[in-house]
Amino acid sequence: MAAAPIMLFCLNDTSTRWMMAVYTGSFAIESKGFTDIIDITAEVTQIMEQSGAGSGIAVVFVPGSTAGVTSIEYEDGALSDLKSAIDRLAPQDIHYDHDARWGDGNGFSHVRAALMGASFTVPFENRRLILGTWQQIALVDFDNRPRQRKVVVQIQGE
Amino acid sequence: MAAAPIMLFCLNDTSTRWMMAVYTGSFAIESKGFTDIIDITAEVTQIMEQSGAGSGIAVVFVPGSTAGVTSIEYEDGALSDLKSAIDRLAPQDIHYDHDARWGDGNGFSHVRAALMGASFTVPFENRRLILGTWQQIALVDFDNRPRQRKVVVQIQGE
Amino acid sequence: MAAAPIMLFCLNDTSTRWMMAVYTGSFAIESKGFTDIIDITAEVTQIMEQSGAGSGIAVVFVPGSTAGVTSIEYEDGALSDLKSAIDRLAPQDIHYDHDARWGDGNGFSHVRAALMGASFTVPFENRRLILGTWQQIALVDFDNRPRQRKVVVQIQGE
Numbered sequence: 384m385a386a387a388p389i390m391l392f393c394l395n396d397t398s399t400r401w402m403m404a405v406y407t408g409s410f411a412i413e414s415k416g417f418t419d420i421i422d423i424t425a426e427v428t429q430i431m432e433q434s435g436a437g438s439g440i441a442v443v444f445v446p447g448s449t450a451g452v453t454s455i456e457y458e459d460g461a462l463s464d465l466k467s468a469i470d471r472l473a474p475q476d477i478h479y480d481h482d483a484r485w486g487d488g489n490g491f492s493h494v495r496a497a498l499m500g501a502s503f504t505v506p507f508e509n510r511r512l513i514l515g516t517w518q519q520i521a522l523v524d525f526d527n528r529p530r531q532r533k534v535v536v537q538i539q540g541e
Numbered sequence: 542m543a544a545a546p547i548m549l550f551c552l553n554d555t556s557t558r559w560m561m562a563v564y565t566g567s568f569a570i571e572s573k574g575f576t577d578i579i580d581i582t583a584e585v586t587q588i589m590e591q592s593g594a595g596s597g598i599a600v601v602f603v604p605g606s607t608a609g610v611t612s613i614e615y616e617d618g619a620l621s622d623l624k625s626a627i628d629r630l631a632p633q634d635i636h637y638d639h640d641a642r643w644g645d646g647n648g649f650s651h652v653r654a655a656l657m658g659a660s661f662t663v664p665f666e667n668r669r670l671i672l673g674t675w676q677q678i679a680l681v682d683f684d685n686r687p688r689q690r691k692v693v694v695q696i697q698g699e
Numbered sequence: 700m701a702a703a704p705i706m707l708f709c710l711n712d713t714s715t716r717w718m719m720a721v722y723t724g725s726f727a728i729e730s731k732g733f734t735d736i737i738d739i740t741a742e743v744t745q746i747m748e749q750s751g752a753g754s755g756i757a758v759v760f761v762p763g764s765t766a767g768v769t770s771i772e773y774e775d776g777a778l779s780d781l782k783s784a785i786d787r788l789a790p791q792d793i794h795y796d797h798d799a800r801w802g803d804g805n806g807f808s809h810v811r812a813a814l815m816g817a818s819f820t821v822p823f824e825n826r827r828l829i830l831g832t833w834q835q836i837a838l839v840d841f842d843n844r845p846r847q848r849k850v851v852v853q854i855q856g857e
Contacts (some may be wrong), residue, residue, distance in 0.1 A: 403561045403719045403855075405596045405699050407666050438721045440758055440853060442598055442664050447673035448614040455813040456764040460797035460806065468789045468810045473626045490618065497613040497766060501676070502662045504818045506758050506853035508723050513851050515763035518817070519667045536670050537598060538666035539561075539697060540666035541721050561719045563754045563857050566825050576822070600756055600822050605831035606772040631784045639776035648776065652784045655771040662822045694831050695756060695822035697719075697855060 394438060405539040406434035412452075414524035414532055418466045418495070420455045423511070423534060424519045430536040438508045439540020444501060446533060449492040449526040451499030457519035466467055469495055469525075492525040507540070564592035564696040572682035572690055573610075576624045576653070580615045581692060582670070583676045587666055588694040596666045597698015602659060604691060607650040607684040609657030615677040625655055628682075650683040657681060665698070715806070720768045722750035722854040730766075730840035730848055734811070734819055735780045739850060740835045746852040747823055754824045755856015762818060763848060764838040765808040766814030772776040786839075807842040815839060823856070 408430035414421060423443070431441050443452050455461055472495070481489025503520065508514045514520070522528055566588035572579060581601070589599050601610050613619055630653070637648025661678065664671045672678070682688055701853045724746035730737060739759070749756050759768050771777055788811070794808025813849070819836065840846055 403721065404742040405561065407596060410833075417650065438723060438853075440855065442662055444662075444664050444671060446671055446676060447629075448612060448619075448676040453813050454764060454817050456797075456809055458797070458800070458802040460795070461764075461813075463796040465813050466808050468814065471786065472630065477620070480621040481614075481616070484616070484618040490622050493614055493619040494622050497611050497619075497623050498626065498657070499814070500661070501612050502656065503816070504662055504758055504820055506723065506760050506851055508853075513760060513762055515852075518764040518790050519761060521813075523775065525649065536665055537596075537666075563719065565754060600820055601819075602822050602829060604829055606770060606777075606832060607735055607832040630788065637776070638779040639772075639774070642729065642776040644775070648780050651772055651777040652780050655769050655777075655781050655837075656784065656815070658816065658819065659770050693822055695754075695824075697756065 387532060402539040403408040403539065406415065406436065408424050409533055409535045410434060411497065412522065412532050412534060416524050416528050416530055418469055419524045420462045420465065421522045422519045423522050426537050427520050428512055430509060431512065431538055434538035434540065436538055436540030437448050437510055439538055440504050440506050441512065442537045443503045443520060444535045445522060449489055449496050450532060451501055451523045451525065452503040453521055453523065454518050455521050456517040457521065472498065489527040492527055495525040547635045552566045560696065561699040563595065565693065566591060567691055567693045570680065570690050570692060572688050573683050574684040574686050574688055576627055577682045578620045578623065579680045580677045581680050585678050585694050586670055589670060589696055590668060592696035592698065594696055594698030595668055597696055598662050598664050599670065601678060602693045603680060604693065607647060607654050608690060609654050609659055609683065611657060611679055611681065612661065612676050613679050614675040615679065630656065633643045636673040647685040650685055652682040719855065722752065723851065725751060725849055725851045727774050728838065728850060730849050731807060731845050732842040732846055734785055735840045736778045736781065737849040738760055738835045739838050743836050743852050747828060747854055748811045748826060749857065750854035752854055752856030753826055755854055756820050756822050757828065758853045759819045760851045761838060762851065765805055766848060767812050767839045767841065769815060769837055769839065770819065770834050771837050772833040774839065779828050788814065793837060806842040808843055809838050811841040816850035
């Protein structure tokens with residue numbers, strides 16, 4: 384999805400003004416599945432910078448029904464704790480109707496993804512994402528095999 | 542909420558340009574409650590198309606505190622599995638303080654809705670929602686009775 | 700974050716037109732932590748009004764990795780029920796790897812926040828947030844101590 388940076392000028396007065404616009408970027412990332420939690424803050428930041436917008440939102444969206452997006456303090460302890468909580472919430476080793484019908488064995492992945500949500504919106508200002516010091520944006524891949532994931536980041540800003 | 546399609550032109554140069562704009566649509570849908578999961582992808586797509594915008598976001602929002610919005614592979618097995626996980630997360634047959642106070646018996650519905658979230662944002666480009674092949678947008682009605690739900694879809698795009 | 704209201708005029712035709720723009724506001728709020736649920740609807744409404752936009756979205760975002768944002772019927776019973784469900788989902792008194800590493804004792808807070816999500820988007824029209832009658836926007840502070848929280852509200856609208 385190549386797209387030109389946002390540079391719409393308002394030419395009808397003497398000042399040049401940046402107008403609101405949409406910029407859609409994406410990136411691919413390798414995951415191991417099984418609640419693989421991947422820090423994608425750098426990739427989202429890069430697309431935000433490419434957009435040319437100074438303030439606005441970054442909508443981070445993962446197409447597919449076995450992955451989610453959230454934010455977390457990206458350190459091994461918290462990652463391990465989140466995995467444990469998700470294991471309790473939708474254990475892998477119980478019965479899933481999805482598996483009985485389709486045989487792909489990732490019923491637990493679908494449930495986990497629907498509960499976390501595939502979309503995450505973060506505002507930015509002065510070309511900086513408004514995140515806490517210890518807060519990173521994370522793709523969480525719940526599938527039961529390695530995947531190459533495409534993540535879409537749409538910038539709306541001015 | 543009748544609204545004209547987005548057709549703002551920038552007339553100050555020789556090219557006609559579509560500008561970013563807001564378009565708010567809505568639709569009503571019948572639900573059976575009790576974690577009724579309803580595929581609303583077609584309705585969201587229609588409002589996106591009516592907006593006239595080529596790229597942007599669709600913010601899908603359900604007013605009310607006993608329903609949520611997420612995405613899922615909309616097939617009976619995964620739907621049944623999601624319902625089971627939600628039953629484990631906030632069972633219907635335990636004590637709820639909300640019920641003790643208000644007597645409407647839907648304390649479990651409020652808890653489930655607050656955990657899932659009432660808002661879901663999906664980007665689109667070239668007039669197509671950016672969803673996975675097996676990923677649908679779903680309204681989840683957690684109330685303890687049939688409801689007619691209004692779902693609001695706000696398009697921001699250009 | 701002081702910012703001027705959104706008042707961009709399109710001067711190239713005879714009518715004055717409000718254009719889409721971004722307005723970023725924020726407020727500070729005291730929380731007691733331990734799943735303190737705070738109604739922030741009034742603060743979000745005020746920033747929406749200050750923006751000058753008539754229709755658009757309010758993106759409510761809490762920087763930090765131990766708090767979340769959702770909507771709920773803000774009455775004591777439902778709040779207590781939500782707290783109980785979150786206690787079951789990620790109990791405070793089990794082992795957390797985060798605590799073993801960092802010793803700050805808020806591993807459960809990180810897990811809870813990552814599951815709820817730090818971002819909530821609500822549309823508005825005719826200068827009114829599109830919420831249900833009994834639906835309020837809530838900051839949920841999961842940390843294990845009192846905190847002063849900053850909440851960012853970014854308005855995108857016209």
